Amino acid sequence: MISNKRLTATKSNAQSFAFALPAIAIFSVFYIYPFFDIFRLSFHQWNGISSQKIFVGFENFSDLMQDGIWWKSMWNAGFITLVALTFQNCLAFALALACDREIRLKRFYRVLFFIPPVLSEIVVGLIWSWILYSGMQNGQHIGLFNHFLDKIGLHHLVNNWLSDPKTALPCIAIVHSWKGFGWGFIMLLAGLQTIDRQLYEAAKVDGAGWWSVLKNVTIPMMVPVILVVVILTVLGSMQAFVLILSMVGQGLVYHTDVPVTRILSAMTGTNRFGYACSMGVVFGLILVGVSLGFKMISDRTKQA
Amino acid sequence: MRKLLGVILCLFLVVGCAKKKQDMNTISIWHWMTDRHEAFEQLAVKYEEQTGVKIKFDLYAPSDAYTQKIIASAQAKVLPDVYGVLDKKEIFASFINSGFITDLTEEFQKNNGEWEKSLFAKALNVNRFKEGNIYDVKPGVYGVPLDVTNIQMLYNKKLLAKAGIMAPPKTFEGFLAAIAALKRVGISGLVSGWGEMWMADCFASNYAFNIMGEEKIMATYRGEISYTDPDWIKVFTIFKTLSESGAFAEGIVTKLNKLAEQDFALERAAFSFNGSWSVNIYHDMNPDLEYGAMLPPVFNKNRPMSIWGGAGSSLVINNSSPRRDKTIAFLKWLTAKEQQAFLAKETRNLPSNREALSAIPPILSQFAEVMDNTTHPTIWMQNEFPLVLERMDKGIQSIIIGEKTPEQVAREVQEVKEKELKKSRRGR
Numbered sequence: 001m002i003s004n005k006r007l008t009a010t011k012s013n014a015q016s017f018a019f020a021l022p023a024i025a026i027f028s029v030f031y032i033y034p035f036f037d038i039f040r041l042s043f044h045q046w047n048g049i050s051s052q053k054i055f056v057g058f059e060n061f062s063d064l065m066q067d068g069i070w071w072k073s074m075w076n077a078g079f080i081t082l083v084a085l086t087f088q089n090c091l092a093f094a095l096a097l098a099c100d101r102e103i104r105l106k107r108f109y110r111v112l113f114f115i116p117p118v119l120s121e122i123v124v125g126l127i128w129s130w131i132l133y134s135g136m137q138n139g140q141h142i143g144l145f146n147h148f149l150d151k152i153g154l155h156h157l158v159n160n161w162l163s164d165p166k167t168a169l170p171c172i173a174i175v176h177s178w179k180g181f182g183w184g185f186i187m188l189l190a191g192l193q194t195i196d197r198q199l200y201e202a203a204k205v206d207g208a209g210w211w212s213v214l215k216n217v218t219i220p221m222m223v224p225v226i227l228v229v230v231i232l233t234v235l236g237s238m239q240a241f242v243l244i245l246s247m248v249g250q251g252l253v254y255h256t257d258v259p260v261t262r263i264l265s266a267m268t269g270t271n272r273f274g275y276a277c278s279m280g281v282v283f284g285l286i287l288v289g290v291s292l293g294f295k296m297i298s299d300r301t302k303q304a
Numbered sequence: 305m306r307k308l309l310g311v312i313l314c315l316f317l318v319v320g321c322a323k324k325k326q327d328m329n330t331i332s333i334w335h336w337m338t339d340r341h342e343a344f345e346q347l348a349v350k351y352e353e354q355t356g357v358k359i360k361f362d363l364y365a366p367s368d369a370y371t372q373k374i375i376a377s378a379q380a381k382v383l384p385d386v387y388g389v390l391d392k393k394e395i396f397a398s399f400i401n402s403g404f405i406t407d408l409t410e411e412f413q414k415n416n417g418e419w420e421k422s423l424f425a426k427a428l429n430v431n432r433f434k435e436g437n438i439y440d441v442k443p444g445v446y447g448v449p450l451d452v453t454n455i456q457m458l459y460n461k462k463l464l465a466k467a468g469i470m471a472p473p474k475t476f477e478g479f480l481a482a483i484a485a486l487k488r489v490g491i492s493g494l495v496s497g498w499g500e501m502w503m504a505d506c507f508a509s510n511y512a513f514n515i516m517g518e519e520k521i522m523a524t525y526r527g528e529i530s531y532t533d534p535d536w537i538k539v540f541t542i543f544k545t546l547s548e549s550g551a552f553a554e555g556i557v558t559k560l561n562k563l564a565e566q567d568f569a570l571e572r573a574a575f576s577f578n579g580s581w582s583v584n585i586y587h588d589m590n591p592d593l594e595y596g597a598m599l600p601p602v603f604n605k606n607r608p609m610s611i612w613g614g615a616g617s618s619l620v621i622n623n624s625s626p627r628r629d630k631t632i633a634f635l636k637w638l639t640a641k642e643q644q645a646f647l648a649k650e651t652r653n654l655p656s657n658r659e660a661l662s663a664i665p666p667i668l669s670q671f672a673e674v675m676d677n678t679t680h681p682t683i684w685m686q687n688e689f690p691l692v693l694e695r696m697d698k699g700i701q702s703i704i705i706g707e708k709t710p711e712q713v714a715r716e717v718q719e720v721k722e723k724e725l726k727k728s729r730r731g732r
Contacts, residue, residue: 047394047395047398048375048379048395048398049375049378049379049395049398049399049402049404050398050401050402051401051402129560129563133555134554134555135492135553135554135555135567135572135573136490136492136554136572137492137570137571137572138490139490142572160554160555162555162558163554163555163556163557163558163705164705165705165707168558246560247558248499248558249497249498249499249500249501249558249559249560250499250500250501251558251698252557252558252701252705253557253698253701253702253705253707254698256558265694268368268371268372269501269690269694270690270691270694271391271392271394271395271690272691
């Protein structure tokens with residue numbers, strides 16, 4: 001009797017396992033194996049093709065720690081992230097607040113603001129490089145932005161926007177924010193619409209003004225959504241690179257390099273796959289650390 | 305019902321895991337040449353009609369993405385019958401040493417070297433590994449050149465005439481004078497896609513050959529001469545001089561070559577530094593463009609100007625291909641006079657078959673005429689460490705934007721060189 005029960009249980013377990021097996025296999029092959037292989041490769045010197053991989057221990061990591069260009073790229077990504085966190089998310093929040101009200105053409109605006117995120121980054125990059133183009137023909141500025149500055153009498157502001165170390169990275173950061181604010185807008189708008197309207201009515205009855213309602217009702221209710229938007233912005237901005245490639249090619253000296261372009265350059269430009277993997281590992285750990293930091297803040301805020 | 309489902313699942317597993325039946329009559333070719341895809345497909349139809357062998361051309365562009373696909377496919381051992389290696393000689397050698405590429409030496413030498421003799425030697429040399437090469441590759445020829453190419457300067461006849469320049473400058477001083485004349489009438493000087501760093505590298509290499517010659521460059525690569533040598537400083541100073549004289553079109557350091565090509569085609573700059581492939585591109589963008597090709601103006605009048613050139617696009621044969629013989633036969637057919645003339649006419653590229661040269665347009669002839677001046681990193685006995693080249697290219701950008709001096713860049717490049725030399729001595 002017992003053995004029959006055990007047999008049935010074993011059979012049932014085997015059946016369950018068999019059903020899960022394809023998913024486990026796919027997950028292992030396409031996720032777990034590459035994940036651990038990157039760790040393994042980061043301890044090797046390898047050009048990506050050769051069958052010979054030289055074990056170098058922690059040498060790639062120690063080189064990386066002393067690689068000033070890598071840390072500069074991290075700083076550049078941090079700058080893009082900072083602009084995205086402030087400019088992009090403030091814009092997204094302001095527009096979400098505007099669209100949450102009963103205004104005319106509300107749906108039109110929602111669609112309009114969501115267009116940039118759905119455009120290809122390459123296309124956006126090329127269009128903005130054309131807008132910021134700094135050449136002239138027949139005495140006229142060809143780039144739209146410089147042409148506009150010239151026409152409104154601000155000729156002294158005309159610049160080589162993408163080839164000037166002072167403006168190249170800020171331009172990229174602004175275009176990145178322009179492209180990304182739609183995601184934040186949609187998420188924040190969805191969050192705003194979940195807030196019980198009775199809370200606003202009660203606040204109004206108590207004589208609260210617009211600012212007071214925003215500070216004491218809207219923002220506290222939106223904290224979980226804002227945190228999600230912040231985490232996604234940080235992860236998305238730190239990993240931005242397609243836009244950079246399409247706007248400034250392989251970069252303006254090292255002023256526009258970000259970690260992902262450095263990884264790409266190590267892999268394809270200088271054929272240092274092992275070193276690129278060690279960059280990937282370190283960068284991944286930093287992003288995990290940042291995400292955990294935000295999660296902790298989120299948990300504490302929820303408890304408060 | 306359960307049993308039935310189990311049987312079906314097993315069948316799917318068996319069928320799914322079964323080895324794909326190989327079609328011995330279809331040759332698979334992966335390429336990156338967007339401008340030639342249509343012509344290739346027309347040739348494939350013709351070849352199938354003649355021989356019954358089907359040719360499947362798959363296009364993967366741009367070339368960066370193609371390179372990644374080829375490396376990933378090599379790692380997964382799923383390369384097609386024919387493909388190209390668009391990478392440094394070191395990587396090409398790695399493909400050969402890892403057994404991914406067929407040695408074609410015997411094929412080229414058959415019938416008293418008939419196939420080899422029909423092609424430009426410079427083009428073939430790009431795919432050749434000589435005795436004692438530093439990559440430990442068995443000497444031989446490992447690729448088939450489809451066309452030849454070289455990179456030089458192009459000038460817009462109309463814009464030069466507007467500035468009162470009747471003939472393109474041949475010397476560096478003449479070039480600076482031309483730039484000054486162009487500036488006076490508000491015309492931009494030189495445009496190029498130096499956002500893609502290899503192009504700036506190519507320009508620097510041209511002047512390095514002109515200033516110090518191949519032997520000294522190779523000695524630098526071997527670590528016997530420092531980048532702080534006065535000749536190298538002269539090379540870096542060329543960029544400073546050009547930048548200060550306003551020779552470069554605005555934004556040249558971050559410009560993608562496609563955009564640079566657009567600028568020249570739309571007559572926004574008088575000079576362009578670009579390859580022979582651009583003839584086709586300029587034709588598409590502005591068929592009325594009046595331009596000519598010229599060697600970059602010499603700095604050192606006692607030494608000729610060397611430009612990069614050789615095989616433009618080469619294809620290699622997968623060593624594990626079960627259709628190797630049919631593939632070789634197809635590549636022989638593709639590089640024969642008739643097909644090469646067709647490709648030259650349709651795609652405006654220089655043919656790799658010397659007999660097909662009679663069919664090319666006059667502007668391409670100007671590129672063909674200087675094939676003797678060509679050299680290329682892939683045929684040098686020694687190559688520089690990629691990291692040193694990266695630092696040099698970035699340094700050149702710094703000089704152009706006025707951030708660093710040639711001396712500073714030379715010191716920085718030398719520092720990286722010494723680090724790389726130390727590593728290589730330790731076997732790393």
